[in-house]
Amino acid sequence: MRPFSGALRDVPVPRIVDAISDAAERWSDADFPPRVRATDAIVRRMGYSVPVVEYALDRLFTPIAATALRAVIEAELGSLAALDRFVDFEGKSPRRALPVGRVAVVASRSTIGVALVPAIFALCAKCDVVVKDREDGAIGAFFATLHEEHAAFATAALAESWRGDETGDRLADFACVVAFGATGTLREIRARCDADARFVGFGTRASVGYLDARTIADARALDAALDGAARDIVLYDTEGCLSLHAIFIEAASDDAARVTERLTPALQRAAVEFPLGERAPEAAARFAAARDAASFRAASGHGDVYADTDHGFAVISATLDEPPPFAPRTTAIVPVRDPGEALAYLRRHSLELEAFAVAEPNDALTELAIASGASRIASFGRLQAPPLGADHGGRPRMADFIRWIDREM
Amino acid sequence: MTEYADESGTLDADILHVIHAWHRHGTGLDDDAFDRLALRILAYQLRYNAPYAAYCAARGVTLDALPSHWNAIPPAPSAAFKDATLTTFNMRRAALRFQTSGTTQGRSGLHYMETAALYDAALLAGFDRAMLADAARPRFFNVVPNPHERPQSSLGYMMGRVSAERGDRETGWYLRGDELLFTAFCADLEAAIGDAAVVCIAGTAFGLLEIVDLLARQERRYTLPAGSRIMETGGFKGRTREVSREDLYAQLARRFGIDSCAIVAEYGMTELTSQYYDTAASRSSNVRVKTGPPWLRARVVDVSGARVPPGAAGALVHCDLANRSSVVAVATEDLAYETNEGFVLLGRDSEAPLRGCSLDAEQLATRE
Numbered sequence: 141m142r143p144f145s146g147a148l149r150d151v152p153v154p155r156i157v158d159a160i161s162d163a164a165e166r167w168s169d170a171d172f173p174p175r176v177r178a179t180d181a182i183v184r185r186m187g188y189s190v191p192v193v194e195y196a197l198d199r200l201f202t203p204i205a206a207t208a209l210r211a212v213i214e215a216e217l218g219s220l221a222a223l224d225r226f227v228d229f230e231g232k233s234p235r236r237a238l239p240v241g242r243v244a245v246v247a248s249r250s251t252i253g254v255a256l257v258p259a260i261f262a263l264c265a266k267c268d269v270v271v272k273d274r275e276d277g278a279i280g281a282f283f284a285t286l287h288e289e290h291a292a293f294a295t296a297a298l299a300e301s302w303r304g305d306e307t308g309d310r311l312a313d314f315a316c317v318v319a320f321g322a323t324g325t326l327r328e329i330r331a332r333c334d335a336d337a338r339f340v341g342f343g344t345r346a347s348v349g350y351l352d353a354r355t356i357a358d359a360r361a362l363d364a365a366l367d368g369a370a371r372d373i374v375l376y377d378t379e380g381c382l383s384l385h386a387i388f389i390e391a392a393s394d395d396a397a398r399v400t401e402r403l404t405p406a407l408q409r410a411a412v413e414f415p416l417g418e419r420a421p422e423a424a425a426r427f428a429a430a431r432d433a434a435s436f437r438a439a440s441g442h443g444d445v446y447a448d449t450d451h452g453f454a455v456i457s458a459t460l461d462e463p464p465p466f467a468p469r470t471t472a473i474v475p476v477r478d479p480g481e482a483l484a485y486l487r488r489h490s491l492e493l494e495a496f497a498v499a500e501p502n503d504a505l506t507e508l509a510i511a512s513g514a515s516r517i518a519s520f521g522r523l524q525a526p527p528l529g530a531d532h533g534g535r536p537r538m539a540d541f542i543r544w545i546d547r548e549m
Numbered sequence: 550m551t552e553y554a555d556e557s558g559t560l561d562a563d564i565l566h567v568i569h570a571w572h573r574h575g576t577g578l579d580d581d582a583f584d585r586l587a588l589r590i591l592a593y594q595l596r597y598n599a600p601y602a603a604y605c606a607a608r609g610v611t612l613d614a615l616p617s618h619w620n621a622i623p624p625a626p627s628a629a630f631k632d633a634t635l636t637t638f639n640m641r642r643a644a645l646r647f648q649t650s651g652t653t654q655g656r657s658g659l660h661y662m663e664t665a666a667l668y669d670a671a672l673l674a675g676f677d678r679a680m681l682a683d684a685a686r687p688r689f690f691n692v693v694p695n696p697h698e699r700p701q702s703s704l705g706y707m708m709g710r711v712s713a714e715r716g717d718r719e720t721g722w723y724l725r726g727d728e729l730l731f732t733a734f735c736a737d738l739e740a741a742i743g744d745a746a747v748v749c750i751a752g753t754a755f756g757l758l759e760i761v762d763l764l765a766r767q768e769r770r771y772t773l774p775a776g777s778r779i780m781e782t783g784g785f786k787g788r789t790r791e792v793s794r795e796d797l798y799a800q801l802a803r804r805f806g807i808d809s810c811a812i813v814a815e816y817g818m819t820e821l822t823s824q825y826y827d828t829a830a831s832r833s834s835n836v837r838v839k840t841g842p843p844w845l846r847a848r849v850v851d852v853s854g855a856r857v858p859p860g861a862a863g864a865l866v867h868c869d870l871a872n873r874s875s876v877v878a879v880a881t882e883d884l885a886y887e888t889n890e891g892f893v894l895l896g897r898d899s900e901a902p903l904r905g906c907s908l909d910a911e912q913l914a915t916r917e
Binding site: 432 | 600603604606607625626627628629632633851852853854862863864880881882883884895896
């Protein structure tokens with residue numbers, strides 16, 4: 141068992157933040173050699189096209205700026221300095237935020253770099269971080285850049301490959317384990333953790349959108365929303381928790397056909413910007429299966445399907461009985477009478493949400509997002525661009541990685 | 550009704566003839582004969598299976614526009630079993646009904662069969678030729694659902710029939726719900742070894758993995774009586790802990806004291822009536838090739854449904870002539886590549902996993 145090194149203990153947090161920011165800035169440059177190598181590896185591994193991976197890496201690294209990191213930490217902890225020393229807070233004893241200890245971030249087959257954000261906030265909390273990743277070397281490569289920024293990261297920020305077993309550092313040896321996975325995986329990982337460890341699980345989530353009748357009636361507003369929706373669908377082949385897996389259409393079912401008609405050219409345009417990559421056979425099989433299953437239902441008079449094999453997308457007009465297809469670049473158009481029916485659909489199909497897309501927020505849709513368990517309400521087209529400080533899964537960014545000590549004298 | 554019964558009876562007789570001829574004499578079915586029978590079954594299903602007929606019509610295949618080759622029969626997507634009752638008969642008259650795999654979306658389908666005769670004949674013929682070519686009557690250790698407990702499990706039904714017809718009357722069942730009855734398994738295994746009884750262990754890959762894990766933890770090894778064998782079914786992907794087939798087979802061989810050639814993979818689906826097994830020639834190789842009986846053929850296709858060249862990966866489409874009372878062709882998401890002898894299964898991809906913050910779907914597409 142490797143003890144907590146405390147390698148970052150004497151490094152002032154502003155220096156840590158600057159080092160992370162500087163490393164991220166280097167990675168924001170598409171020509172930075174480690175990023176070029178990582179891009180190639182991700183394209184090979186995930187089958188996305190280069191523009192999709194470049195977009196993802198830009199979205200991942202560009203927001204990691206010192207000002208943004210400081211703002212997130214200060215908003216959450218009330219003070220950046222509290223990570224370095226006792227700080228007076230109004231109406232409270234002086235407090236200091238100490239690192240919780242060693243933090244493991246377990247990720248596998250996730251969208252690009254999903255482990256990075258918890259890892260950098262854990263480092264800001266001065267924890268030791270080990271990212272256990274099944275197949276993605278990008279985090280390890282970023283950590284190598286961090287090591288160049290400050291030697292202490294060579295001890296504090298490590299990445300190791302993970303096959304789901306207990307090779308490498310045992311999960312029981314970590315004070316906090318952040319894990320991304322399906323329910324069974326999270327349960328199994330949690331069972332391996334120490335009883336006192338903090339466990340932060342990010343389970344499987346979907347994202348949906350809602351087009352209200354007012355937006356549908358306004359051709360310009362509808363087209364703008366659908367252009368955004370198309371990006372949310374095409375990026376990462378609807379494989380991410382922030383992908384648009386279904387769109388509720390608040391209208392009669394024949395309006396669904398109209399929306400589908402307008403969505404398909406938007407998807408074709410988005411697919412030009414973010415072209416289809418080298419789709420792996422299993423992804424191709426999933427796409428074909430979803431498309432053909434929808435075709436089968438359509439042949440029996442239930443719903444409709446529009447598929448574009450060249451651009452690799454499908455829009456399925458679904459009934460309330462059908463769950464979203466969860467296939468690459470495939471989304472369901474679900475006609476509903478009102479937000480209540482949308483909520484019933486989500487509950488009926490046990491869909492747990494990460495994000496909820498709307499064209500214009502209103503009270504009814506906000507209530508729907510709250511009731512559905514979503515942790516973000518965003519505009520169509522912004523689902524795949526969460527702010528750095530977004531509360532992923534409804535969790536704070538820093539709190540899991542610190543413990544407070546109050547000095548009452 | 551009489552016309553339907555006559556047609557069904559004639560088809561069943563012809564299909565059973567093919568099955569029995571191969572079972573008893575190893576007689577094959579040439580391409581023309583396969584095509585003729587497949588297209589007769591297709592025409593029959595277009596008349597009596599309305600949802601399938603509608604799907605075929607949408608693909609330009611009708612009674613007036615039949616294809617000329619089995620390759621061109623529109624395969625029903627396996628998910629269609631969840632959306633429609635795919636039968637040529639009133640499903641209330643079904644002799645057998647099997648539930649397809651549960652899904653992360655919480656829906657499963659049913660495969661209804663009008664008669665058990667085709668299913669029984671197909672499964673026994675396949676099992677006899679692939680697993681009992683030496684005419685052994687082994688003691689069955691079934692690590693699959695018990696058909697008394699889960700009558701809608703096709704795998705349980707299959708092993709129930711095989712055990713009853715070909716076993717030594719000491720069959721054991723070692724799954725209760727999802728619980729592995731490991732203690733009973735070991736006790737019965739030791740008794741079988743004491744009796745010098747040839748053993749056949751039948752289980753899903755992950756059931757077998759759980760057994761070898763427990764044996765390893767207890768540092769326990771057995772030497773099964775000569776002629777003992779293992780039938781493995783299911784896949785190897787999609788769990789928190791991934792294991793390769795080679796690793797699992799090596800562990801099974803070590804823990805049970807058998808040669809890895811005595812481990813044979815069966816590949817079947819609830820949506821099919823017939824099963825594939827590893828060819829005898831490939832059992833000593835790391836690359837196991839699956840082959841089916843003469844009335845079952847597979848092709849590997851790309852996203853547009855076109856057959857891909859041998860060696861290229863794609864999705865499997867099956868044409869099972871014993872699926873007389875449902876759909877003759879079924880498209881799957883299972884990946885494979887074709888070889889001269891059959892196909893190599895690359896993986897069984899159960900559910901579309903959300904990649905975002907998730908691992909693979911934890912549910913493996915095992916046949917239930």
